[in-house]
Each structure stands twice: as C-alpha cells, then as structure tokens.
Amino acid sequence: MQISIGLFSPLKKKPSQQEIVRPSITYWQDAWYRLKKNPVAMVSLVFIILLLLVAIFGPYFSSYSYSDQDFDRRNEGPSRLHPFGTDSLGRDQLVRVMHGARISLAVGFVAAITTFFMGVIYGGIAGYIGGRVDNIMMRIVDILYSIPFLLWVIMLMVLFRELFPATGGGAGLYSIFLALGLVFWLPMARIVRGQILSLKEQEFALAAQTIGAPKSTILFRHLIPNAMGPIIVTATLAIPEAIFTEAFLSFIGLGVSAPRASWGMLSSDALTSLRSYPHLLLYPALAICLTLLAFNFLGDGLRDALDPRMRK
Amino acid sequence: MLAYLTKRMFHTILAIWIVITITFIFMHAIPGGPFQREKAIPATIKANIEARYKLDQPLYLQYVDYLGNVVRGDLGPSFKYRGQTVNGIIAERFPVSFQLGLLTFTIAIVVGIGAGIIASIYQGRLPDYLTMFFSTIGISVPSFILGTLLMYFLSFRWGLLPAAMWGTPKHMIMPAIALAGLPTAFIARLTRSSMLDVLNQDYMRTALAKGLPRWQIIWIHAVKNAIIPVITYAGPLLAYVLTGSFIVENIFAIPGLGKHFVTSIYNRDYTVILGLTIFYSIILIVLNMLVDLAYTLVDPRIKLIGKEE
Numbered sequence: 001m002q003i004s005i006g007l008f009s010p011l012k013k014k015p016s017q018q019e020i021v022r023p024s025i026t027y028w029q030d031a032w033y034r035l036k037k038n039p040v041a042m043v044s045l046v047f048i049i050l051l052l053l054v055a056i057f058g059p060y061f062s063s064y065s066y067s068d069q070d071f072d073r074r075n076e077g078p079s080r081l082h083p084f085g086t087d088s089l090g091r092d093q094l095v096r097v098m099h100g101a102r103i104s105l106a107v108g109f110v111a112a113i114t115t116f117f118m119g120v121i122y123g124g125i126a127g128y129i130g131g132r133v134d135n136i137m138m139r140i141v142d143i144l145y146s147i148p149f150l151l152w153v154i155m156l157m158v159l160f161r162e163l164f165p166a167t168g169g170g171a172g173l174y175s176i177f178l179a180l181g182l183v184f185w186l187p188m189a190r191i192v193r194g195q196i197l198s199l200k201e202q203e204f205a206l207a208a209q210t211i212g213a214p215k216s217t218i219l220f221r222h223l224i225p226n227a228m229g230p231i232i233v234t235a236t237l238a239i240p241e242a243i244f245t246e247a248f249l250s251f252i253g254l255g256v257s258a259p260r261a262s263w264g265m266l267s268s269d270a271l272t273s274l275r276s277y278p279h280l281l282l283y284p285a286l287a288i289c290l291t292l293l294a295f296n297f298l299g300d301g302l303r304d305a306l307d308p309r310m311r312k
Numbered sequence: 313m314l315a316y317l318t319k320r321m322f323h324t325i326l327a328i329w330i331v332i333t334i335t336f337i338f339m340h341a342i343p344g345g346p347f348q349r350e351k352a353i354p355a356t357i358k359a360n361i362e363a364r365y366k367l368d369q370p371l372y373l374q375y376v377d378y379l380g381n382v383v384r385g386d387l388g389p390s391f392k393y394r395g396q397t398v399n400g401i402i403a404e405r406f407p408v409s410f411q412l413g414l415l416t417f418t419i420a421i422v423v424g425i426g427a428g429i430i431a432s433i434y435q436g437r438l439p440d441y442l443t444m445f446f447s448t449i450g451i452s453v454p455s456f457i458l459g460t461l462l463m464y465f466l467s468f469r470w471g472l473l474p475a476a477m478w479g480t481p482k483h484m485i486m487p488a489i490a491l492a493g494l495p496t497a498f499i500a501r502l503t504r505s506s507m508l509d510v511l512n513q514d515y516m517r518t519a520l521a522k523g524l525p526r527w528q529i530i531w532i533h534a535v536k537n538a539i540i541p542v543i544t545y546a547g548p549l550l551a552y553v554l555t556g557s558f559i560v561e562n563i564f565a566i567p568g569l570g571k572h573f574v575t576s577i578y579n580r581d582y583t584v585i586l587g588l589t590i591f592y593s594i595i596l597i598v599l600n601m602l603v604d605l606a607y608t609l610v611d612p613r614i615k616l617i618g619k620e621e
Binding site for chain 2: 142144154158162240251281288289
C-alpha cells in the first residue's frame with residue numbers, strides 16, 4: 001500500500017480556548033474567605049480585637065490606676081468621673097475591669113500558646129514514631145486525662161502559692177500560667193497525634209522520606225503544617241476555657257492577689273455587697289460573658305472555616 | 313469483653329494511684345509543715361506531735377503508710393479542726409452535695425434533651441430559635457455569675473426564694489438552676505445536632521412511608537439513636553457538676569462538701585484539700601469508667617476492643 005506524502009499536512013493551530021481557571025488560592029485564603037462569610041464569627045473577631053486594644057491601651061487613658069483608693073467615694077454608682085462606679089475601697093471600677101481584661105486575655109493567650117507548643121510536640125512525636133513509643137505516650141495522656149483538670153489546677157495553685165509567696169501579685173499570675181499550661185495541652189496532644197497518624201501514611205510523606213529528609217524535617221515541615229487547621233481550632237477553643245478557669249480560681253480566692261483585679265475576683269468582691277451595690281457585679285459579669293461568647297463563636301467559626309470535615 | 317474490662321480496671325487503678333502519689337508529693341512540697349504556728353512551740357512538743365502523725369519517719373515509709381491508709385479508706389485528720397477527720401467531714405457533708413448534684417443532673421438531662429428534641433422537630437422555626445438563643449447564652453455564662461444574678465433578682469429584688477442555706481426544697485431551686493445552666497445548654501445543642509443527623513437518615517423516611525404515627529417515629533426511632541452523644545457527655549457532666557458545686561455552694565452558703573473544700577483552701581488545711589482532691593478524683597475516675605462501659609452497652613456499634621483510631 002502506497003502512502004503518498006500529500007496525505008500528511010501539519011495540524012492547523014486551533015484558536016486558544018477560553019481561560020476558565022480562576023487564580024489558585026491557598027488553603028489559608030480559602031479559610032479566610034469562608035470565615036469572612038460567617039457574620040457571627042466576624043463580629044466576635046472584631047469584638048476580641050477591640051477588647052484587646054482596650055485591655056492594652058485603656059488603662060493609660062484613665063486618670064486612675066487599678067489600686068488608687070478614694071475613701072470619700074466608696075460604692076458609688078456610675079457617674080461622669082467613674083463611668084462604671086467605684087468599689088468598696090473607692091477604686092474606679094472601669095479601670096479595674098480594663099485591668100481584668102488584661103489578666104483574662106493574658107491568661108487565655110498564654111494558655112493557647114503553651115497548649116500549642118506542648119500539644120504539637122508531644123502529639124506529633126507520639127503519632128510520628130508510633131508503635132510502642134506512641135502507646136506509652138498516649139497511655140500517659142489517657143491517665144492524666146481521666147483526672148478532673150479543675151482539681152489539678154486547684155492543687156497546683158495551692159502548691160504554687162506556698163512555693164512562691166506572691167510578690168506584689170505577679171506570682172499569682174505566673175502560677176496560673178504554669179498551672180494551666182501543665183493541664184491544657186492534653187486534648188491538643190490527642191488531636192495532633194490522630195492527625196499525624198493519618199497524614200504520615202500519605203504519599204507526600206513517603207516522597208519526603210525517599211529523598212532522604214530527616215525525620216524531624218518530615219514531622220515539623222511536612223506533617224504538622226498540614227494538620228494546622230484542627231490545631232488552630234483547638235488552640236482557639238482553649239482560650240475561653242482558660243479565661244473561665246482563671247475567673248473560677250479568682251472567684252474561690254486562688255487567682256491573682258489583691259490589689260490586682262481580675263474579672264473573677266471583681267465578681268467575687270461584688271457578691272459580698274450584692275444586696276446594696278449590685279452595679280459592682282454588672283460590668284465584670286458582662287465582660288466575662290461577652291468575652292466567653294465571642295471566643296466560643298470565633299472558635300466555632302474557625303472550625304467551620306479551617307476544617308470543613310469537622311463541621312456539624 | 314473481659315480483656316477490655318481488665319485493661320480498663322488497670323488504667324483506673326493506675327490513674328488513682330497517680331493521683332494519690334502526686335497529692336502525697338504536693339503535701340510534702342508545701343513548705344512550713346502543717347504544724348507551724350505563729351508562736352514557736354517547744355522542741356519536745358513538736359517532736360511529740362510529729363511522732364503522733366508519723367512525720368519523723370523517712371519519706372518513703374510515710375508514703376507507704378499514706379498509701380495504705382488511703383487504700384483502707386482513711387484520708388487522715390484535719391490539721392485545722394482538731395479532732396475532725398477528713399472521712400468525718402466527707403460523711404457529714406457529702407450527702408448535701410450529692411442531693412444538689414443529683415438535682416442538677418436531672419435538670420440538665422431532662423430539660424436539655426427535651427429542649428433539644430423540640431428544637432430539632434421545629435428546625436428553623438420559633439421554638440428552634442428560642443432554644444438556640446438561650447443555649448448560646450447558657451454556654452457562655454459561668455455558674456457563679458448565673459448564681460449571683462439569680463440570687464439578686466429572685467431573693468433580693470422579688471423575695472421569692474431564700475438567698476442562702478439549705479434544708480427545704482425551696483433552698484435547692486436556685487443553686488440547682490445556677491449549676492445546671494451550662495450543662496443544660498450544652499446538652500440541648502448536642503441533642504439538637506444529633507437529632508438533626510438522625511432525622512435526615514433514610515430509615516426515618518422509611519418509617520414515615522410505613523405510616524407510623526409521628527410521635528412513634530420521633531420517640532422510638534429518632535431519639536433512641538440520637539441519644540448516644542448525650543450519654544458520652546455524661547462523664548464530663550459529672551466532673552462539671554462536682555467541681556462546679558465548689559462555687560455554687562459557696563455563693564449560696566450551702567453546708568456541702570464543695571463549700572468545705574473552698575473553706576479549707578482559705579484555711580490552708582492541707583490534709584483536707586488533698587484528701588478531698590483524692591476523694592473527688594476517685595469518684596470521677598470510677599464514674600467515668602462506668603459511663604464508658606454504659607455507652608458501649610447502649611450502642612452495640614461501639615467496639616470495646618481495639619478502640620484505637
């Protein structure tokens with residue numbers, strides 16, 4: 001059979017097809033996009049940012065300090081001089097609530113950061129090494145987990161108060177950081193370990209292994225960044241829990257020492273004169289509730305945005 | 313089953329042993345010692361007191377001794393109230409806390425599940441919005457604030473209920489509501505989302521197609537399946553009720569164990585603090601184990617062995 005050369009001719013170039021690819025967006029841009037569409041979470045985020053600004057800069061704009069006493073103006077209701085009124089020692093309630101915001105937010109963020117580092121390192125190592133190491137490490141977590149955490153925190157606080165007698169109130173705060181840090185990382189360790197267990201079986205981890213990446217690089221550069229969604233959600237939800245725990249401790253007298261003010265302590269102080277001066281309870285109580293609400297909403301919103309699989 | 317039970321028992325005992333050991337270490341890490349008073353006491357008296365409480369023996373002997381005592385159920389004497397033992401304090405005060413806890417537990421379960429079911433049936437309508445609104449507020453109001461607010465309005469403002477103390481059913485209402493607020497809200501949300509999952513299952517449509525009455529579909533087919541997540545919450549709920557009662561009993565001056573726990577923190581009554589911590593921990597650890605066993609029995613799909621993810 002003869003095939004003439006005339007049968008062959010170069011293909012004509014087709015007019016290029018219409019571009020239908022949109023610019024690729026990263027996981028984080030996508031999450032931010034989803035978060036922005038959640039009005040409740042955005043309002044909460046704005047509220048938290050405002051609260052943060054008030055906590056940091058608010059006290060500088062007040063003409064009082066949290067420990068200034070004025071015995072001529074005790075238990076006063078809200079006025080122009082003292083927008084939130086004054087307490088039983090004539091201290092300005094507004095500046096004390098702002099100071100309480102500092103303490104609550106500091107406790108919340110420090111707890112989130114310690115939870116993050118301890119949980120990620122512990123859970124990451126347990127999940128990545130696996131086998132017997134994982135078994136032993138997670139049994140330890142299981143056992144610690146079965147002990148009610150609030151009792152742990154109370155015991156640690158009792159101990160710390162004796163070991164480091166409060167020096168001007170600072171020691172109380174550091175003790176809270178330490179006590180919360182020691183117990184809050186447990187859920188994080190479990191979640192990270194679960195994530196790493198499933199991630200390390202995936203192809204990209206194998207690929208990293210075949211090109212000879214050291215184990216620590218695979219764990220911290222490849223696996224953990226891929227588990228960041230659930231990690232951030234867990235850390236965010238640790239914040240309201242820490243704030244609540246601090247308020248609880250201060251309320252039963254184990255928190256920061258006087259004359260410092262935290263929301264739990266202000267509420268507890270207000271209780272003694274509740275019948276006569278209920279306004280003392282109003283602002284700290286409102287501050288605690290709104291802050292807890294905002295962080296819980298933001299945590300839920302972040303969960304929906306960062307980890308759509310976890311959505312209920 | 314038996315293998316799982318043995319393993320679970322082993323873990324429980326290990327957890328309790330760790331609690332006891334750590335409390336023992338804490339007790340000895342606290343500087344000053346339990347018998348340090350403002351006034352110096354003569355050396356011989358001090359030696360006698362220390363001998364009485366076996367504080368002169370080496371630490372490991374004291375540890376073995378303490379462990380033995382706890383195993384036998386003896387949590388030691390109170391250092392602050394001469395002549396009282398931790399066991400005596402528990403026997404006297406725990407019944408009050410138990411009553412409060414039981415009432416709280418019942419409110420949280422009944423109201424929470426009820427509200428959750430109603431919200432899920434009327435999804436997207438007024439009862440649903442109301443339930444979600446109140447439960448959202450409920451989960452962000454700590455018990456001590458709810459308790460103080462209730463006290464201010466119900467007793468100081470309107471004089472409906474007694475503000476403090478214990479004895480009649482009237483005294484129980486406010487503390488139980490204050491304590492039950494958060495878990496009720498949480499259970500309502502949990503029940504609602506779990507009910508919505510179940511209501512969208514195929515077998516619900518089948519039941520409807522068979523022409524079963526509506527109440528039967530909801531009560532027999534849906535609620536029974538939707539209740540499992542709520543049972544898993546029973547463990548944390550117990551922990552919440554027990555530790556939450558510290559504050560609520562304090563606010564309402566209820567002579568329960570929780571109030572005494574807080575008082576002993578103020579008093580630095582270390583043996584009581586540590587003894588009660590052990591007591592609470594053991595209760596919770598054991599109850600948690602029972603809850604775990606209970607829900608493996610309720611839902612046959614939950615496997616006992618090989619629970620690893």
